[in-house]
Amino acid sequence: MDEQNSNPPQNPQHRPIKSFVTRPGRMGTGQIKALAELGPKFVLPYKVERLDTAATFGRSAPLVLEIGFGMGAATADIAQTLPDHDFIGCEVHEPGVGALLKLIGERDIGNIRIVQHDAVEVLRDMIGEAALDGVHIFFPDPWHKKRHNKRRLIQAPFVANLVKHIKPGGYLHCATDWQPYAEQILDVLSAEPALQNTAAGYADKPAYRPLTKFESRGIKLGHGVWDLVFRKK
Numbered sequence: 127m128d129e130q131n132s133n134p135p136q137n138p139q140h141r142p143i144k145s146f147v148t149r150p151g152r153m154g155t156g157q158i159k160a161l162a163e164l165g166p167k168f169v170l171p172y173k174v175e176r177l178d179t180a181a182t183f184g185r186s187a188p189l190v191l192e193i194g195f196g197m198g199a200a201t202a203d204i205a206q207t208l209p210d211h212d213f214i215g216c217e218v219h220e221p222g223v224g225a226l227l228k229l230i231g232e233r234d235i236g237n238i239r240i241v242q243h244d245a246v247e248v249l250r251d252m253i254g255e256a257a258l259d260g261v262h263i264f265f266p267d268p269w270h271k272k273r274h275n276k277r278r279l280i281q282a283p284f285v286a287n288l289v290k291h292i293k294p295g296g297y298l299h300c301a302t303d304w305q306p307y308a309e310q311i312l313d314v315l316s317a318e319p320a321l322q323n324t325a326a327g328y329a330d331k332p333a334y335r336p337l338t339k340f341e342s343r344g345i346k347l348g349h350g351v352w353d354l355v356f357r358k359k
């Protein structure tokens with residue numbers, strides 16, 4: 127999250143560039159308790175095996191994948207706003223996993239499962255083709271510095287692969303507060319032949335996406351936020 131203080135490791139040639147750096151994070155006692163008590167039910171182990179979503183959620187419902195949910199505030203709100211959808215959230219940062227589990231427990235949310243693993247590998251190994259009705263990528267790490275831009279998640283090869291996992295008619299919703307990244311996302315998604323923009327350029331914020339505290343503060347300071355909503359053809 128705080129790339130100013132992060133120190134991306136050298137990339138050995140055989141390893142793909144990651145969109146995140148794993149950093150130690152302090153866990154609060156509530157997060158530790160939530161991990162211990164709710165982790166076994168709501169955290170799915172990463173496996174090289176297709177996820178059986180009907181068995182996982184005990185029903186068949188539209189499935190939304192969220193990549194990089196951070197502390198999970200938007201994830202929990204959206205899952206409550208859309209109780210007829212099921213949500214799989216991927217996040218590598220353990221305190222975030224603990225924080226979302228805490229919200230799941232406090233609000234008794236049943237339609238979220240978490241995979242604490244790189245979403246690129248989760249997509250490849252656990253999510254079938256055309257399995258997703260929607261994908262949420264909210265405020266992906268902007269990797270501001272030019273030499274770090276290559277770490278940005280939303281790039282053409284990633285999107286070409288991602289769309290294979292979305293059903294025809296399903297959607298990809300991205301949001302960012304960093305204008306150069308918004309421009310990159312707009313270019314990349316517009317150039318992907320399997321996607322169609324639902325707006326002429328940037329979209330209005332869909333009602334289901336809550337304003338985060340961070341975002342509200344930014345808006346008060348006059349900072350912009352750009353939503354992009356594309357449909358799979």
Ligand SMILES: C[S@@+](CC[C@H](N)C(=O)[O-])C[C@H]1O[C@@H](n2cnc3c(N)ncnc32)[C@H](O)[C@@H]1O
Pocket residue numbers: 127145146193194195196197198200216217218219222243244245246263264265266267268279338
């Ligand atoms: C800037 S934060 C935004 C978090 C949250 N979406 C929000 O709006 O507050 C980006 C998050 O994406 C996570 N992330 C980045 N790349 C990821 C990947 N490949 N798989 C899973 N999580 C990832 C990071 O750990 C970080 O928590």
